Amino acid sequence: MRFLIRWFFRGVRLLLTPFMLIGERLSRPRGIERDPADQAKVDEQTRQLALYHFPACPFCIRARRTMQRLSLDIELRNAQAAGAWREELQSEGGKLQVPCLRIQEADGSVRWLYESDAIGQYLRERFDPNHGDGHSNRSSNDTTVSGDSRA
Numbered sequence: 001m002r003f004l005i006r007w008f009f010r011g012v013r014l015l016l017t018p019f020m021l022i023g024e025r026l027s028r029p030r031g032i033e034r035d036p037a038d039q040a041k042v043d044e045q046t047r048q049l050a051l052y053h054f055p056a057c058p059f060c061i062r063a064r065r066t067m068q069r070l071s072l073d074i075e076l077r078n079a080q081a082a083g084a085w086r087e088e089l090q091s092e093g094g095k096l097q098v099p100c101l102r103i104q105e106a107d108g109s110v111r112w113l114y115e116s117d118a119i120g121q122y123l124r125e126r127f128d129p130n131h132g133d134g135h136s137n138r139s140s141n142d143t144t145v146s147g148d149s150r151a
């Protein structure tokens, strides 16, 4: 029975995937513009980050939207199919849940940040130039997840 339920949800996810990806593409937020020197600094910093995700997971879409809005070039690691990223997420991160942001700290240690809320907050605190001045660029689109009533 559990097997059937799992396959049912897998099928639903598969059917919805193209619609969610098209929706994401059509509603892609405009990224903030930095001057080239500032953007180069940000790019240098985001090389230490990687987002483990599933392409059609609504929580991952939420995290990717925050990245797009903040013009962050963060490596995306698809953990949906069996393979290295999936195994790494489970064994090193501690659980198979996406989105998860892998953060390589300056001292070389690695932090695995789960939960789309926490990831969004981390990215805004670190990379949103307006964060904390009451004029944050945070858009409602960063926070909306279908079926999720959190504001």
Ligand SMILES: N[C@@H](CCC(=O)N[C@@H](CS)C(=O)NCC(=O)O)C(=O)O
Pocket (backbone or CB within 6 Å): 054, 057, 058, 059, 096, 097, 098, 099, 114, 115, 116, 117
């Ligand atoms: N509260 C979490 C929910 C994340 C979540 O439910 N992710 C699902 C995918 S949409 C997941 O990782 N499921 C594990 C699996 O399908 O193996 C968040 O906001 O990030």
